[in-house]
Each structure stands twice: as C-alpha cells, then as structure tokens.
Amino acid sequence: MTYLASTVGNAAVCLNTYDGTNASNVKTLIMHRIATAPGVTVDGPILNLNGICQMLYAREWVITFTGGSSDNHGINFANSVAQLQNAAIGNLNLTNPKELFRIGAGATGSLICKATVRDVNLIGCTHPVFISGSRQADISFRGDNIDTPNNIARVDTSTLTLTLDGTTSTGAGANVITQVSTTTLRIPRADRVSLALNTLTLTPADGDWVYSPATPTTVVSGTGAGQYIYRGSAGWVKLN
Known part of the structure; x- marks a missing residue:
C-alpha cells in the first residue's frame, strides 16, 4: 500500500470492534510494504490497537510522518483492552515518527506489548518507546539505528524491559532514557548505546549487561566508561 494524498490523517489499520465490554481478537495480522509517495506525510498511527492482536x-515500511506534536505513531495502543501479544517487525525506515510504540493504554499491570524489532531505521523519532499508566512491555531492538532528539525511551509509572542489541543511536537523545514517577526499567543488553547508569534507576537481573559512560551507583569492581555486567545483588562488574 502506498499513500498518495498530500497528508494522511487516518490509521492504515484499526482494530476497532471494542464495544465497551468485548475486544476484537485478531490471531495474525500481516502489514507488509506500506509506503508514502514522495512529498506525502502521515499525520496519524499506522496501526491503531483498539483490541487484541x-x-x-x-x-518494509518506508514512511514519512508529519512530525511535531501530532499523533504520529507507528503503533498506538488506543484503549483499555489494547494488547499486542507478539510482534516481529523488520526493515522499517520511518522519518519523523513521534513514537514507534505509543503504549498509553491497555490492561494495567499486565504485559500488553511484546515485540522484536530488527533492522529498523528511525529518523527524528521523539520517543521510540513511550509507555505510561502502569503498563508492562518487553521490546527488543536488534541492528540498525535510532536517531532521536529526546530519548531512546520514556517510561512513566510503568514497567519496561528494553533490549538494545547491536543497535546504534544518534541525536541529542542518543544516550537518554527518561523515567517519570515510579518505574521499573530493565536493560538485558545494550552494547552500542551508552547509558549513564548513575542517572538511571534500573531493576536488573543477574547477567544483564550494558555499556555505560559513567560508573554505576552500585559497582563491585571497575570504574569509568565501559561495559558492565550485573552479578545478582552484589552489583555491577566492569568487563573492560
């Protein structure tokens, strides 16, 4: 599918059979080869979840969004029953999306988003992941690059497991994860993105490792920039 109009404001796909009690439940949804023609921008989500997928x-999404503060989401969780149980996403080139994942609704206290994102190039993405409202998500980026003016992720009163495996980052927010209110944040792996562990409140598990430009607040051995691995309740150990 190719957008040809000058500006498009509606979702490409909307799972929207929620009647206030019952949610749509789609077993498999395939969304391949969505593009905008030259000069065309999208001002709205590509997938609007009003039910369960x-x-x-x-x-193979090649999409230019309008940018700014509008609802330029790749995937938007739109109501209290929205849930993405599994997603395999790859080979996307998105320019100026506000978010790739906007997880602001869904069942409170349950894992409502689980996704693996491979070889996705995000250009000018304000928040690749925005999660709020006591939700839970597990999102893994593998390969390619995230360019962000704000942050890699914004976590507000929620739980996020975020893997950055071979994914590089650029822009003013390249090393930033924003935490608002009480959050639970786990980074199982971040080898290309420098995260300042002295400013992040992580809830790591044994074996999690990251690259940090600063010494973590709980450290067993080693200081300064480098790779660290978490060893249970003992804390972070520098690897190099």
Whole structure:
C-alpha cells in the first residue's frame, strides 16, 4: 500500500470492534510494504490497537510522518483492552515518527506489548518507546539505528524491559532514557548505546549487561566508561 494524498490523517489499520465490554481478537495480522509517495506525510498511527492482536508481522515500511506534536505513531495502543501479544517487525525506515510504540493504554499491570524489532531505521523519532499508566512491555531492538532528539525511551509509572542489541543511536537523545514517577526499567543488553547508569534507576537481573559512560551507583569492581555486567545483588562488574 502506498499513500498518495498530500497528508494522511487516518490509521492504515484499526482494530476497532471494542464495544465497551468485548475486544476484537485478531490471531495474525500481516502489514507488509506500506509506503508514502514522495512529498506525502502521515499525520496519524499506522496501526491503531483498539483490541487484541496475538501476532503481528510488519515489514518494509518506508514512511514519512508529519512530525511535531501530532499523533504520529507507528503503533498506538488506543484503549483499555489494547494488547499486542507478539510482534516481529523488520526493515522499517520511518522519518519523523513521534513514537514507534505509543503504549498509553491497555490492561494495567499486565504485559500488553511484546515485540522484536530488527533492522529498523528511525529518523527524528521523539520517543521510540513511550509507555505510561502502569503498563508492562518487553521490546527488543536488534541492528540498525535510532536517531532521536529526546530519548531512546520514556517510561512513566510503568514497567519496561528494553533490549538494545547491536543497535546504534544518534541525536541529542542518543544516550537518554527518561523515567517519570515510579518505574521499573530493565536493560538485558545494550552494547552500542551508552547509558549513564548513575542517572538511571534500573531493576536488573543477574547477567544483564550494558555499556555505560559513567560508573554505576552500585559497582563491585571497575570504574569509568565501559561495559558492565550485573552479578545478582552484589552489583555491577566492569568487563573492560
């Protein structure tokens, strides 16, 4: 599918059979080859979740968004039953999306988003992941690059497991994760993105490792910039 109008404001796909009690439940959703023609921008989400999607396959999106503060989301969780149980997303080139994942609704206290994102190039993405409202998400980026003016993720009163495996980052927010209110943040792996562990409140598990430009607040051995691995309740150990 190719957008040809000058500006498009509606979702490409909307799972919207929620009647206030019952949610739509889609077993498999495939969204391949979605593009904007030259000069065309999208001012709205590509997928608007008003129900449950058990499995999403998304590949080969080449989309330019309008940018700014509008609802320029790739995937938007739109109401209290929205849930993405599994997603395999790859080979996306998105310019000026506000978010790739806008997780602001869904069942409180449950894992409502689980996704693996491979070889996705985000240009000018304000918040690649925005999660708020006591939600839970597990999102893994693998390969390619995130360019962000704000942050890699914004976590507000929620729980996020974020993996950055071979993913590089650029822009003013390249090393930033913003935490608002009480959050639970786990980074199982971040090898290309420098995260200042002395400013982040992480809830790591044994074996989690990251690259940090600063000495973590709880450190077993080693100081300064480098790779650290978490060893249970003992704390962070520098690897190099």
